[in-house]
Amino acid sequence: AQKVTQAQTEISVVEKEDVTLDCVYETRDTTYYLFWYKQPPSGELVFLIRRNSFDEQNEISGRYSWNFQKSTSSFNFTITASQVVDSAVYFCALSEAYGGSSYKLIFGSGTRLLVRP
């Protein structure tokens, strides 16, 4: 069975601090996709990144970076120099690569990030 665990329920930091959101996943598939989404108070999901299981390269996009480690089944997300606008709920998600289940997404429970001025 597929499962995504985000152990951090809520994180509070002061603006300009770096913060890492943890994501641990379980799957029997050898090929799969991992995602991060941001959900601001408005509720609309904002896509941040998709990572193929064969691509373990870390990725950086501006203040955002992702660390994918298959050995520990983790896909952690770091925000550098956090800003108040980063306050949101962040979801990690997993999807199988072959459409046996139509690529349905399995979401973690989410981490609520509060960035204080």
Place this chain on the structure above:
Amino acid sequence: GAVVSQHPSWVICKSGTSVKIECRSLDFQATTMFWYRQFPKQSLMLMATSNEGSKATYEQGVEKDKFLINHASLTLSTLTVTSAHPEDSSFYICSARDWTSGSSYNEQFFGPGTRLTVL
């Protein structure tokens, strides 16, 4: 970019009434759409997978007769909450897969969500 809309964005209804929520892919064809439910401060839980022209596949524990899903065209799927009760109050989000993008992974695009409040 691919856009998915939902209508209405919010709805308040009386207990016992039925509510229909529409999910539309505005600039692409979506053979598969997904319906999620999100209770306050909780994660998104997949309710059902909707394939155009066929019956929806419901997740375990989701009542088919209560949550009617119709995917009659490549751009529209509807979720009808029948005989709604206060416990059905939730945030309902749809997503759609774009088969025509040509990418190796067919992206899933999310709608803005519909907040349902049942009094």
